[in-house]
Amino acid sequence: MERKPETQIQNAPSDIISSCKFSPNTNQFLLVSSWDSSVRLYDVVNNTLRQKYYHDAPVLDCAFHDSVRTVSAGLDNLVKLYDLNTHAESILGNHDAGVKCVEYSSKANGILTGSWDKTVKLWDVRDKDCVGKYEQSNGKVYSMSCIDEKLVVATSERKVLVWDLRNMGQYLTRRESSLKFQTRAI
Secondary structure, three states: OOOOOOOOOOOOOOOOEEEEEEOOOOOOEEEEEEOOOEEEEEEOOOOEEEEEEEOOOOEEEEEEOOOOEEEEEEOOOEEEEEEOOOOOEEEEEEOOOOEEEEEEEOOOOEEEEEEOOOEEEEEEOOOOEEEEEEEOOOOOEEEEEEEOOEEEEEEOOOEEEEEEOOEOOOOOEEEEOOOOOOOOOO
């Protein structure tokens, strides 16, 4: 089977790419965060840079909130919301240390962020308010993933926690990773 040739994106970040996510509605748009403090939206079909905005420090993760709004976070401790139509930037909130993970959850109807301050926060985008703060007593958040009503968090202490987004009072399960070092991706 013949492989399609690789395509190199134009106007690539000048430093390491920390995260890349395709748009939830189409595979035409790719959101990229980088250690050069930028967040970039690419049209991969036409190989063009559509938009770019910056943080004051390296950006560690990014996500689509919906088809017209993105969220990003990084070592400036800030969680930024960006409107692709109006180019409006706003601060959704912050953590006490760098923010490593950003996820949109349709079931929780908000943005989840995981930080090196050992917390996961749930943000209401409409009110730009933190509606939940959940201590991850098992270390810094290194990776997160959510699907339906489940949130999985991997920490620096080699723990993997599974949460139910409908009831975040207590995690469902906590396991020690079988890996020698902390889990960096879920």
